[in-house]
Amino acid sequence: MSQDSPKVAVTSLVKSFDKLPVLRDVNLEVYAGEVVVILGPSGSGKTTLLRSLNFLEQPDSGTIRVCGHGISIARGQPLSREDKQQITQLRQKTAMVFQAFNLFPHKTALENVTEGLISVRKMEKSQAIARGRALLKQVGLAEKADSYPAKLSGGQKQRVAIARGLAMEPEVIFFDEPTSALDPELRDEVLSVMRQLAGAGMTMIVVTHELRFAREVADRVIFMEGGAIVANEKPAVFFDDGASPRIKQFLNRY
Template sequence: MTTAAPVLTLQQVYKSYGSHAVLRGVDLTVLQGEALFIIGPSGGGKSTLLRCINFLERPEAGSITFLNQKLCQHYRSHFEIAPEKQLRQARARMPMVFQQFNLFSHQTTLENVMEALLTVKKLHKDQAVILARHALDRVQMLQKQNNYPHQLSGGQKQRVAIARALAMEPPVILFDEPTSALDPELVSGVQSIIRDLSAQGLTLLTVTHDQAFVQSTAHKVCFYADGHIVESGPPEQIYNTPRTERVRQFVHSVSARHH
Protein backbone atom coordinates (compact mmCIF):
# COMPACT_ATOMS: atom_id res chain seq x y z
CA MET A 1 0.00 0.00 0.00
CA THR A 2 1.37 3.38 -0.98
CA THR A 3 1.31 6.04 1.66
CA ALA A 4 -0.87 8.98 0.66
CA ALA A 5 0.32 12.50 1.37
CA PRO A 6 -1.33 14.40 4.21
CA VAL A 7 -3.65 17.14 2.99
CA LEU A 8 -4.44 18.57 6.37
CA THR A 9 -2.65 18.22 9.69
CA LEU A 10 -3.74 19.54 13.07
CA GLN A 11 -1.43 19.52 16.06
CA GLN A 12 -2.62 20.33 19.56
CA VAL A 13 -5.32 22.73 18.36
CA TYR A 14 -6.94 24.58 21.23
CA LYS A 15 -10.04 26.77 21.41
CA SER A 16 -12.10 28.08 24.28
CA TYR A 17 -15.12 30.29 24.79
CA GLY A 18 -14.40 32.32 27.86
CA SER A 19 -13.45 29.89 30.57
CA HIS A 20 -14.98 26.93 28.72
CA ALA A 21 -12.33 25.01 26.78
CA VAL A 22 -13.96 23.39 23.75
CA LEU A 23 -10.96 22.04 21.89
CA ARG A 24 -8.25 20.87 24.27
CA GLY A 25 -5.42 19.84 22.02
CA VAL A 26 -6.75 18.15 18.90
CA ASP A 27 -4.40 16.12 16.71
CA LEU A 28 -5.69 15.05 13.35
CA THR A 29 -4.29 14.10 9.96
CA VAL A 30 -6.34 13.85 6.79
CA LEU A 31 -4.66 11.97 3.95
CA GLN A 32 -5.10 12.50 0.25
CA GLY A 33 -8.21 10.68 -1.00
CA GLU A 34 -9.34 9.75 2.49
CA ALA A 35 -12.93 9.84 3.76
CA LEU A 36 -12.37 10.80 7.37
CA PHE A 37 -15.37 10.92 9.70
CA ILE A 38 -15.52 12.53 13.12
CA ILE A 39 -18.09 11.08 15.49
CA GLY A 40 -18.81 11.56 19.14
CA PRO A 41 -21.34 12.85 21.65
CA SER A 42 -23.39 15.95 20.84
CA GLY A 43 -22.31 19.33 22.10
CA GLY A 44 -18.69 18.31 22.38
CA GLY A 45 -17.35 20.76 19.83
CA LYS A 46 -17.12 18.66 16.66
CA SER A 47 -18.57 21.48 14.58
CA THR A 48 -16.29 23.96 16.32
CA LEU A 49 -13.38 21.78 15.30
CA LEU A 50 -14.41 21.97 11.62
CA ARG A 51 -15.01 25.70 11.91
CA CYS A 52 -11.52 26.19 13.36
CA ILE A 53 -9.99 24.31 10.44
CA ASN A 54 -11.28 26.88 7.93
CA PHE A 55 -11.00 29.72 10.45
CA LEU A 56 -14.68 30.54 10.65
CA GLU A 57 -13.68 30.39 14.30
CA ARG A 58 -10.18 31.36 15.38
CA PRO A 59 -8.21 28.65 17.14
CA GLU A 60 -6.16 29.92 20.05
CA ALA A 61 -3.23 27.56 20.06
CA GLY A 62 -1.71 24.72 18.09
CA SER A 63 -0.82 24.41 14.45
CA ILE A 64 -2.83 23.71 11.32
CA THR A 65 -1.03 22.74 8.15
CA PHE A 66 -2.96 22.62 4.90
CA LEU A 67 -1.25 21.53 1.67
CA ASN A 68 2.15 22.21 3.24
CA GLN A 69 1.17 25.73 4.28
CA LYS A 70 1.03 26.71 7.92
CA LEU A 71 -2.32 28.42 8.57
CA CYS A 72 -1.52 28.87 12.22
CA GLN A 73 1.47 27.93 14.30
CA HIS A 74 3.62 28.80 17.24
CA TYR A 75 6.55 30.89 16.23
CA ARG A 76 9.04 31.93 18.90
CA SER A 77 6.42 31.30 21.59
CA HIS A 78 3.88 33.51 19.79
CA PHE A 79 0.72 32.02 18.35
CA GLU A 80 0.35 33.30 14.82
CA ILE A 81 -2.50 33.00 12.35
CA ALA A 82 -1.72 33.42 8.66
CA PRO A 83 -2.76 36.70 7.02
CA GLU A 84 -6.39 37.00 6.00
CA LYS A 85 -5.56 36.76 2.31
CA GLN A 86 -3.81 33.44 2.77
CA LEU A 87 -6.72 32.16 4.87
CA ARG A 88 -9.14 33.09 2.09
CA GLN A 89 -7.07 31.20 -0.47
CA ALA A 90 -7.03 28.20 1.86
CA ARG A 91 -10.79 28.36 2.48
CA ALA A 92 -11.47 28.34 -1.27
CA ARG A 93 -9.58 25.02 -1.37
CA MET A 94 -11.50 23.42 1.49
CA PRO A 95 -15.07 24.67 1.11
CA MET A 96 -17.62 23.66 3.70
CA VAL A 97 -21.05 22.08 3.37
CA PHE A 98 -23.33 23.08 6.23
CA GLN A 99 -26.10 21.36 8.14
CA GLN A 100 -28.50 24.19 7.23
CA PHE A 101 -27.33 24.31 3.57
CA ASN A 102 -26.85 28.10 3.69
CA LEU A 103 -27.55 28.66 0.01
CA PHE A 104 -27.63 32.31 -1.07
CA SER A 105 -31.34 32.93 -1.00
CA HIS A 106 -31.35 35.76 -3.56
CA GLN A 107 -29.64 33.69 -6.22
CA THR A 108 -30.72 30.81 -8.43
CA THR A 109 -29.14 27.40 -8.09
CA LEU A 110 -26.77 28.13 -10.96
CA GLU A 111 -25.84 31.56 -9.57
CA ASN A 112 -25.15 30.01 -6.18
CA VAL A 113 -22.64 27.63 -7.71
CA MET A 114 -21.12 30.33 -9.92
CA GLU A 115 -20.69 32.93 -7.18
CA ALA A 116 -17.29 31.95 -5.80
CA LEU A 117 -16.05 31.00 -9.28
CA LEU A 118 -16.62 34.61 -10.31
CA THR A 119 -15.56 36.41 -7.15
CA VAL A 120 -12.89 34.16 -5.67
CA LYS A 121 -11.49 32.33 -8.69
CA LYS A 122 -12.17 35.37 -10.87
CA LEU A 123 -13.22 33.23 -13.81
CA HIS A 124 -14.88 34.67 -16.87
CA LYS A 125 -18.65 34.30 -16.75
CA ASP A 126 -18.83 31.86 -19.66
CA GLN A 127 -16.31 29.56 -18.05
CA ALA A 128 -18.02 29.81 -14.67
CA VAL A 129 -21.30 28.75 -16.25
CA ILE A 130 -19.69 25.67 -17.77
CA LEU A 131 -18.02 24.62 -14.51
CA ALA A 132 -21.13 25.34 -12.45
CA ARG A 133 -23.35 23.29 -14.78
CA HIS A 134 -20.86 20.45 -14.65
CA ALA A 135 -20.86 20.52 -10.85
CA LEU A 136 -24.68 20.59 -10.76
CA ASP A 137 -24.75 17.67 -13.15
CA ARG A 138 -22.52 15.65 -10.81
CA VAL A 139 -25.11 16.00 -8.04
CA GLN A 140 -28.05 15.50 -10.46
CA MET A 141 -29.36 19.02 -9.98
CA LEU A 142 -28.83 20.44 -13.46
CA GLN A 143 -32.56 20.37 -14.19
CA LYS A 144 -33.07 22.81 -11.27
CA GLN A 145 -30.40 25.31 -12.33
CA ASN A 146 -32.85 28.19 -12.67
CA ASN A 147 -34.78 27.53 -9.46
CA TYR A 148 -34.37 29.55 -6.30
CA PRO A 149 -33.42 27.83 -3.03
CA HIS A 150 -36.90 28.24 -1.54
CA GLN A 151 -38.29 26.17 -4.42
CA LEU A 152 -36.11 23.18 -3.52
CA SER A 153 -36.48 20.40 -0.98
CA GLY A 154 -33.92 20.03 1.78
CA GLY A 155 -32.17 17.22 -0.05
CA GLN A 156 -32.02 19.25 -3.24
CA LYS A 157 -30.67 22.26 -1.36
CA GLN A 158 -27.92 20.16 0.15
CA ARG A 159 -27.01 18.75 -3.25
CA VAL A 160 -26.71 22.29 -4.60
CA ALA A 161 -24.55 23.19 -1.60
CA ILE A 162 -22.32 20.22 -2.44
CA ALA A 163 -22.15 21.38 -6.07
CA ARG A 164 -21.20 24.86 -4.88
CA ALA A 165 -18.26 23.32 -3.00
CA LEU A 166 -17.36 20.89 -5.81
CA ALA A 167 -17.25 23.61 -8.44
CA MET A 168 -14.21 25.08 -6.70
CA GLU A 169 -12.37 21.83 -7.57
CA PRO A 170 -11.03 21.66 -4.03
CA PRO A 171 -8.54 19.12 -2.69
CA VAL A 172 -10.86 18.55 0.28
CA ILE A 173 -14.44 19.33 1.29
CA LEU A 174 -15.59 19.80 4.90
CA PHE A 175 -19.04 18.42 5.72
CA ASP A 176 -20.67 19.66 8.92
CA GLU A 177 -23.53 17.27 9.71
CA PRO A 178 -24.66 17.30 6.07
CA THR A 179 -27.80 15.21 6.59
CA SER A 180 -28.89 16.19 10.11
CA ALA A 181 -31.46 18.72 8.91
CA LEU A 182 -32.97 16.49 6.24
CA ASP A 183 -36.23 14.59 6.27
CA PRO A 184 -35.49 10.87 6.71
CA GLU A 185 -36.48 9.94 3.16
CA LEU A 186 -34.02 12.47 1.70
CA VAL A 187 -31.00 11.39 3.75
CA SER A 188 -29.89 8.43 1.66
CA GLY A 189 -29.85 10.39 -1.60
CA VAL A 190 -27.44 12.97 -0.21
CA GLN A 191 -25.33 10.30 1.47
CA SER A 192 -24.97 8.29 -1.70
CA ILE A 193 -23.75 11.40 -3.53
CA ILE A 194 -21.10 11.98 -0.87
CA ARG A 195 -20.15 8.30 -1.06
CA ASP A 196 -19.81 8.54 -4.85
CA LEU A 197 -17.60 11.61 -4.57
CA SER A 198 -15.38 9.74 -2.14
CA ALA A 199 -15.22 6.79 -4.51
CA GLN A 200 -14.12 9.22 -7.23
CA GLY A 201 -11.14 10.17 -5.07
CA LEU A 202 -12.33 13.32 -3.32
CA THR A 203 -10.88 13.87 0.15
CA LEU A 204 -13.54 14.55 2.72
CA LEU A 205 -13.67 15.46 6.36
CA THR A 206 -17.13 14.88 7.78
CA VAL A 207 -18.78 15.45 11.13
CA THR A 208 -21.93 13.36 11.50
CA HIS A 209 -24.20 11.57 13.96
CA ASP A 210 -25.36 9.03 11.41
CA GLN A 211 -23.43 5.87 12.32
CA ALA A 212 -24.74 3.87 9.33
CA PHE A 213 -23.43 6.61 7.04
CA VAL A 214 -20.03 6.40 8.73
CA GLN A 215 -19.86 2.63 8.43
CA SER A 216 -20.79 2.68 4.74
CA THR A 217 -18.48 5.49 3.71
CA ALA A 218 -15.58 6.12 6.10
CA HIS A 219 -12.01 5.04 5.51
CA LYS A 220 -11.07 6.31 8.91
CA VAL A 221 -13.14 7.28 11.94
CA CYS A 222 -12.06 9.63 14.71
CA PHE A 223 -13.97 9.50 17.96
CA TYR A 224 -14.00 12.96 19.45
CA ALA A 225 -15.07 13.72 23.01
CA ASP A 226 -14.09 16.04 25.85
CA GLY A 227 -12.03 18.28 23.62
CA HIS A 228 -9.78 15.78 21.90
CA ILE A 229 -9.65 12.73 19.65
CA VAL A 230 -10.05 9.75 21.97
CA GLU A 231 -9.50 7.01 19.43
CA SER A 232 -9.17 6.75 15.70
CA GLY A 233 -9.02 3.90 13.26
CA PRO A 234 -10.88 2.12 10.47
CA PRO A 235 -14.64 1.83 11.01
CA GLU A 236 -14.34 -1.90 11.78
CA GLN A 237 -12.10 -1.14 14.71
CA ILE A 238 -14.22 1.69 16.10
CA TYR A 239 -17.52 -0.13 15.79
CA ASN A 240 -16.48 -3.73 16.43
CA THR A 241 -13.31 -3.79 18.48
CA PRO A 242 -12.83 -0.39 20.08
CA ARG A 243 -9.71 -0.07 22.19
CA THR A 244 -11.00 2.43 24.69
CA GLU A 245 -13.83 2.15 27.18
CA ARG A 246 -15.17 5.58 26.16
CA VAL A 247 -15.69 4.47 22.56
CA ARG A 248 -17.10 1.11 23.61
CA GLN A 249 -19.75 2.86 25.70
CA PHE A 250 -20.59 5.29 22.90
CA VAL A 251 -20.92 2.57 20.26
CA HIS A 252 -23.05 0.55 22.64
CA SER A 253 -25.36 3.48 23.38
CA VAL A 254 -25.86 4.45 19.75
CA SER A 255 -26.47 0.86 18.63
CA ALA A 256 -28.93 0.43 21.54
CA ARG A 257 -30.78 3.49 20.27
CA HIS A 258 -31.12 1.99 16.81
CA HIS A 259 -32.35 -1.45 17.85
Protein backbone atom coordinates (compact mmCIF):
# COMPACT_ATOMS: atom_id res chain seq x y z
CA MET A 1 0.00 0.00 0.00
CA SER A 2 1.62 3.22 -1.20
CA GLN A 3 1.72 6.24 1.11
CA ASP A 4 3.17 8.60 -1.49
CA SER A 5 0.12 10.68 -2.33
CA PRO A 6 -3.54 9.80 -1.94
CA LYS A 7 -5.49 8.24 -4.79
CA VAL A 8 -8.54 10.08 -3.49
CA ALA A 9 -8.42 13.35 -1.57
CA VAL A 10 -11.49 15.28 -0.46
CA THR A 11 -11.22 18.67 1.25
CA SER A 12 -14.00 20.73 2.84
CA LEU A 13 -16.73 19.05 0.80
CA VAL A 14 -20.20 20.54 1.23
CA LYS A 15 -23.47 19.46 -0.41
CA SER A 16 -27.12 20.32 0.22
CA PHE A 17 -30.37 19.22 -1.37
CA ASP A 18 -33.08 21.91 -1.24
CA LYS A 19 -31.17 23.69 1.55
CA LEU A 20 -30.96 20.46 3.57
CA PRO A 21 -27.27 19.85 4.38
CA VAL A 22 -26.17 16.36 3.28
CA LEU A 23 -22.38 16.73 3.43
CA ARG A 24 -20.85 19.03 6.03
CA ASP A 25 -17.16 19.91 5.58
CA VAL A 26 -16.07 16.35 4.69
CA ASN A 27 -12.33 15.64 4.53
CA LEU A 28 -10.97 12.25 3.47
CA GLU A 29 -7.84 10.69 1.98
CA VAL A 30 -7.58 7.19 0.51
CA TYR A 31 -4.24 5.75 -0.59
CA ALA A 32 -3.35 3.28 -3.33
CA GLY A 33 -4.25 -0.28 -2.37
CA GLU A 34 -6.47 0.74 0.54
CA VAL A 35 -9.93 -0.68 1.12
CA VAL A 36 -12.00 1.93 2.93
CA VAL A 37 -15.49 0.99 4.11
CA ILE A 38 -18.02 3.73 4.86
CA LEU A 39 -20.66 2.89 7.45
CA GLY A 40 -23.46 4.95 8.93
CA PRO A 41 -27.23 5.19 9.35
CA SER A 42 -29.55 5.98 6.46
CA GLY A 43 -29.37 9.63 5.50
CA SER A 44 -25.87 10.11 6.88
CA GLY A 45 -24.43 11.18 3.52
CA LYS A 46 -22.55 7.98 2.61
CA THR A 47 -23.93 7.54 -0.90
CA THR A 48 -23.84 11.27 -1.65
CA LEU A 49 -20.16 11.34 -0.72
CA LEU A 50 -19.44 8.35 -2.94
CA ARG A 51 -21.39 9.80 -5.88
CA SER A 52 -19.62 13.13 -5.45
CA LEU A 53 -16.23 11.50 -5.97
CA ASN A 54 -16.92 10.97 -9.68
CA PHE A 55 -19.41 13.83 -9.98
CA LEU A 56 -22.58 11.81 -10.32
CA GLU A 57 -23.55 14.43 -7.74
CA GLN A 58 -21.96 17.87 -7.99
CA PRO A 59 -20.92 19.23 -4.59
CA ASP A 60 -21.74 22.81 -3.64
CA SER A 61 -18.16 23.55 -2.63
CA GLY A 62 -14.87 21.89 -1.76
CA THR A 63 -12.03 20.15 -3.55
CA ILE A 64 -11.94 16.63 -4.97
CA ARG A 65 -8.79 15.01 -6.34
CA VAL A 66 -8.95 11.48 -7.74
CA CYS A 67 -6.08 9.68 -9.50
CA GLY A 68 -4.24 12.95 -10.09
CA HIS A 69 -7.22 14.87 -11.48
CA GLY A 70 -8.51 17.66 -9.29
CA ILE A 71 -11.49 20.00 -9.24
CA SER A 72 -12.14 22.85 -6.80
CA ILE A 73 -15.78 23.88 -6.58
CA ALA A 74 -16.84 27.30 -5.34
CA ARG A 75 -20.40 27.83 -4.21
CA GLY A 76 -22.52 29.29 -6.98
CA GLN A 77 -19.80 29.05 -9.63
CA PRO A 78 -20.37 26.91 -12.74
CA LEU A 79 -17.80 24.31 -13.73
CA SER A 80 -15.24 25.56 -16.20
CA ARG A 81 -14.30 23.79 -19.41
CA GLU A 82 -11.08 22.67 -17.72
CA ASP A 83 -13.07 21.35 -14.74
CA LYS A 84 -15.23 19.28 -17.08
CA GLN A 85 -12.12 17.89 -18.79
CA GLN A 86 -10.73 16.93 -15.38
CA ILE A 87 -14.00 15.18 -14.51
CA THR A 88 -13.90 13.21 -17.78
CA GLN A 89 -10.32 12.13 -17.08
CA LEU A 90 -11.17 11.29 -13.47
CA ARG A 91 -14.06 9.08 -14.56
CA GLN A 92 -11.77 7.19 -16.91
CA LYS A 93 -9.65 6.18 -13.90
CA THR A 94 -12.57 5.01 -11.75
CA ALA A 95 -15.47 2.57 -11.82
CA MET A 96 -18.76 2.58 -9.91
CA VAL A 97 -20.70 -0.52 -8.88
CA PHE A 98 -24.29 0.35 -8.02
CA GLN A 99 -26.84 -1.25 -5.71
CA ALA A 100 -29.22 -1.76 -8.65
CA PHE A 101 -26.61 -3.30 -11.03
CA ASN A 102 -27.44 -0.85 -13.89
CA LEU A 103 -26.91 -3.48 -16.61
CA PHE A 104 -28.29 -3.06 -20.13
CA PRO A 105 -31.24 -5.49 -20.17
CA HIS A 106 -31.08 -5.98 -23.95
CA LYS A 107 -27.40 -6.96 -23.92
CA THR A 108 -25.86 -10.27 -22.82
CA ALA A 109 -23.49 -10.47 -19.88
CA LEU A 110 -20.55 -10.41 -22.28
CA GLU A 111 -21.96 -7.46 -24.22
CA ASN A 112 -22.48 -5.54 -20.97
CA VAL A 113 -18.83 -6.10 -20.06
CA THR A 114 -17.45 -5.21 -23.50
CA GLU A 115 -19.70 -2.20 -24.22
CA GLY A 116 -17.31 0.38 -22.74
CA LEU A 117 -14.26 -1.22 -24.28
CA ILE A 118 -15.76 -1.00 -27.77
CA SER A 119 -17.67 2.31 -27.57
CA VAL A 120 -15.38 4.31 -25.24
CA ARG A 121 -11.94 2.74 -25.57
CA LYS A 122 -12.44 1.93 -29.29
CA MET A 123 -10.94 -1.53 -28.77
CA GLU A 124 -11.16 -4.05 -31.59
CA LYS A 125 -14.27 -6.18 -31.04
CA SER A 126 -12.34 -9.48 -31.01
CA GLN A 127 -9.92 -8.12 -28.43
CA ALA A 128 -12.77 -6.73 -26.32
CA ILE A 129 -14.57 -10.09 -26.42
CA ALA A 130 -11.43 -11.92 -25.30
CA ARG A 131 -10.99 -9.49 -22.40
CA GLY A 132 -14.68 -9.69 -21.52
CA ARG A 133 -14.60 -13.48 -21.39
CA ALA A 134 -11.49 -13.40 -19.19
CA LEU A 135 -13.19 -11.00 -16.77
CA LEU A 136 -16.37 -13.07 -16.61
CA LYS A 137 -14.19 -16.07 -15.81
CA GLN A 138 -12.47 -14.02 -13.09
CA VAL A 139 -15.82 -13.36 -11.38
CA GLY A 140 -16.96 -16.97 -11.83
CA LEU A 141 -19.40 -16.42 -14.68
CA ALA A 142 -17.64 -17.80 -17.76
CA GLU A 143 -20.65 -19.99 -18.55
CA LYS A 144 -23.07 -17.02 -18.40
CA ALA A 145 -21.43 -14.95 -21.16
CA ASP A 146 -24.41 -15.29 -23.51
CA SER A 147 -27.11 -14.91 -20.84
CA TYR A 148 -29.26 -11.79 -20.62
CA PRO A 149 -29.69 -10.03 -17.23
CA ALA A 150 -33.27 -11.30 -16.91
CA LYS A 151 -31.88 -14.85 -16.75
CA LEU A 152 -29.30 -14.03 -14.07
CA SER A 153 -29.67 -14.01 -10.29
CA GLY A 154 -29.04 -10.79 -8.40
CA GLY A 155 -25.62 -12.00 -7.33
CA GLN A 156 -24.72 -12.90 -10.90
CA LYS A 157 -25.89 -9.49 -12.14
CA GLN A 158 -23.71 -7.75 -9.59
CA ARG A 159 -20.70 -9.85 -10.55
CA VAL A 160 -21.29 -8.91 -14.21
CA ALA A 161 -21.40 -5.27 -13.08
CA ILE A 162 -18.06 -5.71 -11.30
CA ALA A 163 -16.55 -7.33 -14.41
CA ARG A 164 -17.86 -4.40 -16.47
CA GLY A 165 -16.13 -1.97 -14.11
CA LEU A 166 -12.89 -3.94 -14.21
CA ALA A 167 -12.93 -3.95 -18.01
CA MET A 168 -12.01 -0.26 -18.03
CA GLU A 169 -8.91 -0.96 -15.89
CA PRO A 170 -9.82 1.52 -13.14
CA GLU A 171 -7.36 2.65 -10.50
CA VAL A 172 -10.19 3.02 -7.95
CA ILE A 173 -13.56 1.25 -7.67
CA PHE A 174 -16.48 2.78 -5.78
CA PHE A 175 -19.09 0.33 -4.46
CA ASP A 176 -22.47 1.74 -3.40
CA GLU A 177 -24.32 -0.81 -1.24
CA PRO A 178 -23.38 -3.61 -3.69
CA THR A 179 -25.07 -6.37 -1.68
CA SER A 180 -28.07 -4.64 -0.10
CA ALA A 181 -30.54 -5.96 -2.70
CA LEU A 182 -29.34 -9.57 -2.37
CA ASP A 183 -30.23 -12.46 -0.08
CA PRO A 184 -27.44 -13.89 2.12
CA GLU A 185 -26.24 -16.62 -0.24
CA LEU A 186 -25.99 -14.23 -3.18
CA ARG A 187 -24.31 -11.60 -1.01
CA ASP A 188 -21.51 -14.05 -0.29
CA GLU A 189 -20.91 -14.52 -4.04
CA VAL A 190 -20.36 -10.80 -4.50
CA LEU A 191 -18.35 -10.30 -1.31
CA SER A 192 -16.06 -13.14 -2.36
CA VAL A 193 -15.22 -11.30 -5.59
CA MET A 194 -14.67 -8.07 -3.65
CA ARG A 195 -12.31 -9.90 -1.27
CA GLN A 196 -10.34 -11.16 -4.27
CA LEU A 197 -10.03 -7.62 -5.63
CA ALA A 198 -8.88 -6.34 -2.25
CA GLY A 199 -6.31 -9.14 -2.05
CA ALA A 200 -5.01 -8.14 -5.49
CA GLY A 201 -4.40 -4.58 -4.29
CA MET A 202 -7.35 -2.75 -5.85
CA THR A 203 -8.11 0.61 -4.25
CA MET A 204 -11.73 0.43 -3.12
CA ILE A 205 -14.19 2.69 -1.34
CA VAL A 206 -17.23 0.70 -0.22
CA VAL A 207 -20.50 2.00 1.19
CA THR A 208 -22.08 -1.01 2.88
CA HIS A 209 -23.70 -2.47 5.98
CA GLU A 210 -21.61 -5.64 5.69
CA LEU A 211 -19.87 -5.44 9.06
CA ARG A 212 -18.00 -8.72 8.67
CA PHE A 213 -16.52 -7.53 5.37
CA ALA A 214 -15.53 -4.25 7.02
CA ARG A 215 -13.92 -6.03 9.95
CA GLU A 216 -12.02 -8.58 7.85
CA VAL A 217 -11.12 -6.71 4.65
CA ALA A 218 -11.08 -2.97 5.30
CA ASP A 219 -7.89 -1.10 6.00
CA ARG A 220 -9.97 1.70 7.51
CA VAL A 221 -13.58 2.15 8.53
CA ILE A 222 -15.30 5.52 8.15
CA PHE A 223 -18.42 6.25 10.19
CA MET A 224 -20.68 9.03 8.94
CA GLU A 225 -23.58 10.69 10.69
CA GLY A 226 -25.42 13.90 9.91
CA GLY A 227 -23.34 14.49 6.80
CA ALA A 228 -20.02 14.42 8.63
CA ILE A 229 -17.25 11.89 9.21
CA VAL A 230 -17.30 11.21 12.93
CA ALA A 231 -14.84 8.28 12.98
CA ASN A 232 -11.97 7.22 10.72
CA GLU A 233 -10.23 4.21 12.27
CA LYS A 234 -8.57 0.89 11.60
CA PRO A 235 -11.08 -1.96 12.02
CA ALA A 236 -9.52 -3.21 15.27
CA VAL A 237 -10.01 0.20 16.84
CA PHE A 238 -13.43 0.82 15.29
CA PHE A 239 -14.97 -2.51 16.24
CA ASP A 240 -13.13 -3.39 19.43
CA ASP A 241 -10.93 -0.86 21.18
CA GLY A 242 -12.13 2.63 20.57
CA ALA A 243 -15.74 2.58 19.51
CA SER A 244 -17.80 5.43 20.93
CA PRO A 245 -21.14 4.71 22.59
CA ARG A 246 -22.90 5.96 19.43
CA ILE A 247 -20.93 3.61 17.20
CA LYS A 248 -21.54 0.71 19.59
CA GLN A 249 -25.26 1.50 19.42
CA PHE A 250 -25.09 1.46 15.61
CA LEU A 251 -23.15 -1.81 15.50
CA ASN A 252 -25.59 -3.50 17.85
CA ARG A 253 -28.37 -3.00 15.28
CA TYR A 254 -26.63 -5.29 12.73
